[in-house]
Amino acid sequence: xxxxxxxxxxxxxxxxxxxxxxxxxxxxxxxxxxxxxxxxxxxxxxxxxxxxxxxxxxxxxxxxxxxxxxxxxxxxxxxxxxxxxxxxxxxxxxxxxxxxxxxxxxxxxxxxxxxxxxxxxxxxxxxxxxxxxxxxxxxxxxxxxxxxxxxxxxxxxx
Amino acid sequence: xxxxxxxxxxxxxxxxxxxxxxxxxxxxxxxxxxxxxxxxxxxxxxxxxxxxxxxxxxxxxxxxxxxxxxxxxxxxxxxxxxxxxxxxxxxxxxxxxxxxxxxxxxxxxxxxxxxxxxxxxxxxxxxxxxxxxxxxxxxxxxxxxxxxxxxxxxxxxxxxxxxxxxxxxxxxxxxxxxxxxxxxxxxxxxxxxxxxxxxxxxxxxxxxxxxxxxxxxxxxxxxxxxxxxxxxxxxxxxxxxxxxxxxxxxxxxxxxxxxxxxxxxxxxxxxxxxxx
Numbered sequence: 001x002x003x004x005x006x007x008x009x010x011x012x013x014x015x016x017x018x019x020x021x022x023x024x025x026x027x028x029x030x031x032x033x034x035x036x037x038x039x040x041x042x043x044x045x046x047x048x049x050x051x052x053x054x055x056x057x058x059x060x061x062x063x064x065x066x067x068x069x070x071x072x073x074x075x076x077x078x079x080x081x082x083x084x085x086x087x088x089x090x091x092x093x094x095x096x097x098x099x100x101x102x103x104x105x106x107x108x109x110x111x112x113x114x115x116x117x118x119x120x121x122x123x124x125x126x127x128x129x130x131x132x133x134x135x136x137x138x139x140x141x142x143x144x145x146x147x148x149x150x151x152x153x154x155x156x157x158x
Numbered sequence: 159x160x161x162x163x164x165x166x167x168x169x170x171x172x173x174x175x176x177x178x179x180x181x182x183x184x185x186x187x188x189x190x191x192x193x194x195x196x197x198x199x200x201x202x203x204x205x206x207x208x209x210x211x212x213x214x215x216x217x218x219x220x221x222x223x224x225x226x227x228x229x230x231x232x233x234x235x236x237x238x239x240x241x242x243x244x245x246x247x248x249x250x251x252x253x254x255x256x257x258x259x260x261x262x263x264x265x266x267x268x269x270x271x272x273x274x275x276x277x278x279x280x281x282x283x284x285x286x287x288x289x290x291x292x293x294x295x296x297x298x299x300x301x302x303x304x305x306x307x308x309x310x311x312x313x314x315x316x317x318x319x320x321x322x323x324x325x326x327x328x329x330x331x332x333x334x335x336x337x338x339x340x341x342x343x344x345x346x347x348x349x350x351x352x353x354x355x356x357x358x359x360x361x362x363x364x365x366x367x368x369x370x371x372x373x374x375x376x377x378x379x380x381x382x383x384x385x386x387x388x389x390x391x392x393x394x395x396x397x398x399x400x401x402x403x404x405x406x407x408x409x410x411x412x413x414x415x416x417x418x419x420x421x422x423x424x425x426x427x428x429x430x431x432x433x434x
Contacts (some may be wrong), residue, residue, distance in 0.1 A: 152196045
């Protein structure tokens with residue numbers, strides 16, 4: 001079965017007539033009302049042999065399910081990561097039964113950093129990072145994962 | 159945070175990219191030992207003082223009277239370290255009170271704490287295996303960077319206070335304990351004294367029972383609430399000492415009346431002025 005693909009910011013809009021007919025027929029034949037997805041892609045990181053996706057789930061019942069850092073095949077709550085595509089900036093997920101593809105919002109443009117000279121010749125696999133409106137909880141969780149140390153953090157951080 | 163890499167980068171580049179972006183938001187990261195990294199505003203790393211580093215080494219030795227694990231540790235010239243696997247400690251924005259309860263169990267000490275602690279939520283998720291001493295350090299350090307200090311009071315108690323009140327604790331510890339120990343009593347097993355947020359007036363019958371003397375209460379005392387759970391067996395004297403410290407944190411003290419036969423709970427400042 002072909003999964004229902006949509007980006008969180010680009011869902012196809014039907015014509016006005018079609019939408020009017022759908023309103024008459026009722027919601028059973030109409031896709032859910034257009035709204036921002038409760039699951040927002042906040043980052044993709046690729047390092048060594050790992051790929052991780054960072055999400056914010058604004059409808060999570062538990063606060064610990066609100067910010068997610070998951071690799072391919074990993075699941076937390078109802079959300080399972082099926083595929084991470086760093087080059088395209090997209091992540092395919094299953095949320096309960098619905099499969100969707102999440103992309104980054106186009107704005108704001110991220111500030112960038114490049115490779116340091118001393119590491120260019122490194123043997124490690126090249127990696128990449130993109131964070132888009134990632135909250136501090138996600139950033140710190142990612143940072144802790146990357147440095148492989150336990151983070152001792154003050155709570156009064158921005 | 160909005161941040162992206164340009165061109166192929168290494169893990170080290172990504173780490174530095176994030177560190178620089180955090181620094182631009184006045185958040186500094188400092189490596190601590192081999193297993194930790196501190197994140198906080200400028201100066202946060204300085205809160206990890208030598209006392210903060212040394213306390214876990216003391217705490218990893220279980221106090222006398224608490225037999226759990228002591229035999230193996232004392233009989234072996236090279237005791238095997240119990241390791242806590244990565245992720246065993248996993249607090250996500252957890253209320254400080256809950257974190258303190260776990261800390262108390264881990265260090266096998268009874269916490270003496272005021273009811274009014276600054277109550278930040280604590281986030282602490284271990285990402286590597288830790289020894290017990292390292293885990294205790296992680297707790298102590300995360301308290302420290304959140305301006306909460308742990309002060310050792312004898313072998314069985316730890317006093318938890320906002321860091322700015324640490325000097326006050328030194329005065330409390332120097333004060334003479336009023337305990338008169340009843341002879342011939344067996345130690346109180348761990349968990350015998352278990353009260354949470356009870357008013358002072360409800361504590362006085364317990365104090366009377368331990369002390370074997372009636373305690374009057376001065377009129378107009380603040381309606382403070384007190385929490386105390388003895389994590390280890392305590393002699394009556396130790397229990398009285400613990401309660402005395404607890405009352406002291408509320409600026410209260412049980413003092414002997416002039417007749418030498420009765421006791422009275424008074425404001426601590428009053429007892430100080432009486433002495434002078």
